[in-house]
Amino acid sequence: MKRMIRRFAIALLVISGLALSPLCRAAFAAEPEVVDGIAAVVNGDVITYSEVRSVSAPREKLLRSQYAGDELVNKIKETRQAALQDLIDRQLIIQAFKKESYQIPDHFVDERLHEII
Structure with a gap:
């Protein structure tokens, strides 16, 4: 009786192992997705992967349909690389603006707010 139970248990383990092996292979074969982290550092200012994805998301949605x-x-890698470069360029412009102590005139801010509203 014990022998029969042992054989049954072994057979059950083998069958379940065979059934789950495609799922395990698929899980390990898939490229891991980075949830968040540092994509770039621009003179001490950090650009995160989530910022890159936020900028590239509308374009990625379009690419998925095409x-x-x-x-x-x-195409997604190219889009994210372009988004990262855009964020780096923006950060460099902001840093240069701050370094020179430039000020945005209030009327520009007010006009832009009215455009948005």
Whole structure:
């Protein structure tokens, strides 16, 4: 009786292992996605991966409707790289603006607020 239970348990383990192996392979084969972290440091100011994804998200949505597979992956990588470069450029402009102690005239801020509202 014990022998039969042991055989059954071994058979059950083998069958469940075989059934789960495709899921395990798929989990390990997928490229890990970075949730958040430092994408770049610009003269001490940090740009995070979430900021990059926030800038690239609208374009990525469009790309997902136009491409698939490896081509989609490549297009998304290009889009995120362009978004990162844009964020770096913006940060450099802001730093230069602050370094020179420039001030934005109040009427520009007011006009922009009215445009947004």
